[in-house]
Amino acid sequence: MKIGIVLYPTFGGSGVVATELGKALAQKGHEIHFITYSQPVRLGSFRENIYYHEVAISDYPLFEYQPYETILASKMVDVVKYEKLDILHVHYAIPHASAAYMAKQILASQGIKIPFVTTLHGTDITLVGKDPSFEPVITFCINESDAVTAVSESLKKDTYTHFNTTREIQVIPNFIDSKEELPLKSLEKRRRYALDHERILCHISNFRKVKRVEDVLRIFAKVVEKIPAKMIFAGDGPERNNLERLCRDLNLCQRVIFVGKVSDTTHVLEMSDLFILPSDTESFGLAALEALAVGVPVISSNTGGIPEVNVHGETGFLSAVGDVVDMSNNVLELLQNEAKFQQFRINSLRRAKKFSLEKILPLYENLYLELIG
Ligand code: GMT
Numbered sequence: 001m002k003i004g005i006v007l008y009p010t011f012g013g014s015g016v017v018a019t020e021l022g023k024a025l026a027q028k029g030h031e032i033h034f035i036t037y038s039q040p041v042r043l044g045s046f047r048e049n050i051y052y053h054e055v056a057i058s059d060y061p062l063f064e065y066q067p068y069e070t071i072l073a074s075k076m077v078d079v080v081k082y083e084k085l086d087i088l089h090v091h092y093a094i095p096h097a098s099a100a101y102m103a104k105q106i107l108a109s110q111g112i113k114i115p116f117v118t119t120l121h122g123t124d125i126t127l128v129g130k131d132p133s134f135e136p137v138i139t140f141c142i143n144e145s146d147a148v149t150a151v152s153e154s155l156k157k158d159t160y161t162h163f164n165t166t167r168e169i170q171v172i173p174n175f176i177d178s179k180e181e182l183p184l185k186s187l188e189k190r191r192r193y194a195l196d197h198e199r200i201l202c203h204i205s206n207f208r209k210v211k212r213v214e215d216v217l218r219i220f221a222k223v224v225e226k227i228p229a230k231m232i233f234a235g236d237g238p239e240r241n242n243l244e245r246l247c248r249d250l251n252l253c254q255r256v257i258f259v260g261k262v263s264d265t266t267h268v269l270e271m272s273d274l275f276i277l278p279s280d281t282e283s284f285g286l287a288a289l290e291a292l293a294v295g296v297p298v299i300s301s302n303t304g305g306i307p308e309v310n311v312h313g314e315t316g317f318l319s320a321v322g323d324v325v326d327m328s329n330n331v332l333e334l335l336q337n338e339a340k341f342q343q344f345r346i347n348s349l350r351r352a353k354k355f356s357l358e359k360i361l362p363l364y365e366n367l368y369l370e371l372i373g
Helices: 013-027 068-083 093-109 135-144 153-162 213-224 240-249 286-292 324-335 338-353 357-372
Strands: 002-006 031-036 050-054 087-091 116-120 147-150 169-171 199-205 229-235 256-260 274-277 298-301 316-319
Touching: 002 013, 002 068, 002 093, 013 031, 013 050, 013 087, 013 116, 013 286, 013 357, 031 068, 050 068, 068 093, 087 093, 087 357, 093 116, 093 135, 116 135, 116 357, 147 153, 147 357, 153 169, 199 213, 199 286, 213 229, 213 240, 213 274, 213 324, 240 256, 274 286, 274 324, 286 298, 286 338, 298 324, 316 324, 324 338
Parallel strands: 002 031, 002 087, 031 050, 087 116, 116 147, 147 169, 199 229, 199 274, 229 256, 274 298, 298 316
Antiparallel strands: none
16 A cells, blocks of 8 residues: 555654554555655654655745645645555644645545545643644544544543544554563663662653653652662653752752653663653553563553553552652552562563554554555
8 A cells, every 4th residue: 555644753652653653564565655844753764665755844924833734735635646645644633634634625626535544642632632722623624534543542532522523433552563572681781870789760751741750750759768779861841941950959960860852762761670651641651652562660640541551560550640659659669579570570561562563553554445445
């Protein structure tokens, strides 16, 4: 099949999922055309069957805000028409689904039929999408997409709660290239960040408010009262300054490392003992799945789709949002009981297999085939 994938090229989970999906489909012989405004971070260098079409934003002085959606829709029309695409798959509803709808109508007026799939990722529904300034357009696009998928049961439920739609939404969970065995922890790499007797906790995100990064630090502060440990923060975003300030206030700077944005999170995860994810809302928690896939148990909140990924008492622990005391106790419960910790590591690896690429990829392929007919 010739598939157009529209995505955000940044570090966000939806862009990562879309890029990895395209790469996996290309490896299976499909022709993939990524359409977005800059090279997706996870795309890497040249790959067979993969093409990238940049949506170039022109800077006309009349526009205080550049009409990205219009330029994107025009680009979609062009790519579908001249690359002879069979289907479009847009990740994150805003503004990709409405641009796809517009492109579809333009192409129909020229006698070209193209179905489009919209995958809902989370904040396009739970935070931004339900806002009255977006809601009518998102409702319309959900109803007009040829198929709609959501990355978790929880997100599907939220979509029905927040939008006036009864259309079918298929849950296709996010996926991971799962490993057979626990990776060996590289002592040499680890020693650059921690002493041998210290534990390493990590958090990876875009540091938006919804991630509650300050909770991560408060959990860590309680943990280091009891055991020697280091905290690695990977990623960057609007809350980083506040977080660094809190770090100084809590006198934790010697124990906390900010590595910034990393395109391959495995490097950080493989050095870590536990992953901390105390988010306010999370439709799935791709970062948690990435941790489980390298045998790193997860201490998280119990919000949204996280319980569909992290199993309480098996691959980590779940607590109410904001309950930093419970979360720090859970960290200590695992790190102070070596047998339990090792069992949780094995469970984590096993759990990640439920979301393996081999299981999830055919769900998308079958959906495309159904729509193309
Ligand atoms: O977490 C973010 O703010 C980024 C956002 C995105 O769309 O890039 O992530 C959402 O999609 C991910 C991939 O499906 C999910 O794993 C995240 O849980 C979801 N984020 C939220 O719901 C807050």
